[in-house]
Amino acid sequence: MMKAHRLLRAAVWLTAGWITLVASTQAATLSAPIAAKALKAKKLADKEHYQQAIDVLVPMPKRGYDQAYIARMLGIFYWQNEQLEPSIKALTIAVNSNELEAQSMWSTRHMLADVLLIDKQYDKALHQYYRLAKRLPKGNKGDKIWLRISQIHYQLGQWRKTLRGVQHYEQLGMPDAVQPLSLKVGAQLQLSQWAGAIISLKRLLLLEPDKKQWWMQLVNLEMRTKRYGDALDSLALARLQGIPFEQHDRQLLAQLYAQNGIPERAAQVMSTIKGLANNTNLLVTQAQYWQRAKAWDKAIETWQLAARRDKQYHWQVAQLMLQQGQYQAVLSVLDKVEEPEHKADVALARTRALYQLHQVDHALKQAYYANRVQPSVEAKSWIRYLKHLKRLSKKHTS
Missing domain, CATH: 1.25.40.10 (Tetratricopeptide repeat domain)
Incomplete structure (x- = not known):
């Protein structure tokens, strides 16, 4: 929100500069007393004496263009004086007056939408931004308006509307940028649009290849969609990229x-x-x-x-x-296996090891023990085989 605050303050100063132009080109349309007040208030505001400038302009005129013009000035001065509520009231009067010419009306409505957004009146701000998007001044693509609309829908958890807003932004032919793409990814994740989110994350990584968050989200999504080869490639690439x-x-x-x-x-x-x-x-x-x-x-x-x-x-x-x-070596390791469930298996393992070491008598004892602990085909096979070896050995000896 701090970033939005700085952007809106810049917008305010831009509008304040626009007032300077209007004061010199349209002052003739104001009544003489109001024009004098407007000029005096502007000089005070130029010195950042906002409250004094406001005091000069209130109460505002009751009728026509005088009221619309002064209401617009008051809206800006109240904002510069960090008085959101009266700023919104004054700008609303200016917008509802229908006295301002088209370009001035659009700029004033833009200011009202921005202040409503800062005041977290999201629905009212959205209403104004959508009206701005319908009547764009010549040469204005509306990309910033659609980006702001997308941001508000995202703030409200309106994921499909967020995506529609970003789609409008992208259809204007704007180059990829982090802010709209991050909004798009966030909404796609909320809507479980895994394939679309993967594409968006890859676009984000072209802009911010050093941002770990994008890499890890991409890997997680590729794993979620069982693209394990892609997930490995992405994570290995992130490591090569120097991601900690x-x-x-x-x-x-x-x-x-x-x-x-x-x-x-x-x-x-x-x-x-x-x-x-x-x-x-x-x-x-x-x-x-x-x-x-x-x-x-x-x-x-x-x-x-x-x-x-x-x-x-x-x-x-x-x-x-x-x-x-x-x-x-395995015999000493088997001595360390103490789990009861492995008793028969350990005895059979000793049987095999002892047999390989040509200790047939000891091997046979272990086979008998294994069969007592847990009778099995394997244990019986070892017993038959080892007994056979012993008989053969006696015959050979005799």
Whole structure:
């Protein structure tokens, strides 16, 4: 709103300058006493003695052009003196008088609309702006009027009307600008117009490539619409653009690499997260990425880091070690797996490791134990196979 305040104050001074021109070219249409008052008030206002200028002009004349002209001056002086309510009343009188010539009427109505907007009388301001849009002076495209209309509808949460206002603005052939496009994106998001919002955000990024907000909204929308490849491209491009990444941004980038079938790159991105080694959840995520990438040594190393912080992950370490043939090492890791639900699986894992280490008797004991804890086809198969090996071994010995 502060930006709007500065814009409107600039508009006020422009109108005040317009008064100077009118005073010299149309003073003859005023009655002599009123013309004298107008000139005196203007000199006071030029010195920023607004209240004194107002005192000169009130009470305003009752009839005709004198009243319209003085009402317009008072509206401006009241505004400059930060008196919104009397400014609105005076400008309304001037506009309703029908005494002003077309260009003067349009400028005065514009001033009234601006002051109503500053006073947050949005519906009344909209009424005036729409009237301004219907009767534009020659050479005025109306782009600023339609932008203001769009802003007010957005302020009121009227999303479809916001989009219609921006559409009018764009149909004037105006070049892309941040303000109308940001209004358009906001309204499209509220209306769940995801595809349109993506297009608008890409236009915004051409204007503000360094603004993180636009990049993240684009990525989120591309993910929402299941365009994961596009989301990855956008987020990676944002990183190359130098957009600062927080921890959650890096996690998102890693997630997108994984979703797009590049788990090794996902794990590498995770390595750039500060405090990774002290965060169990992040370590688990990275270990899973390494595992999906079939980078077994790195996966084992990362699972081990996670297991140091939470012993439940010793089981993941053991499974990968067994898979990679680290039979001697896995035995000590299996000793650390304490969860009751893994008892049978741990016994079977020991069975396999001991068998590979040619410790058939110990392997058979573990197979029996696994079958007692939780009978299974696998356990029974190991028992039959290992007993067969023992018989063969006795025959060979004898």
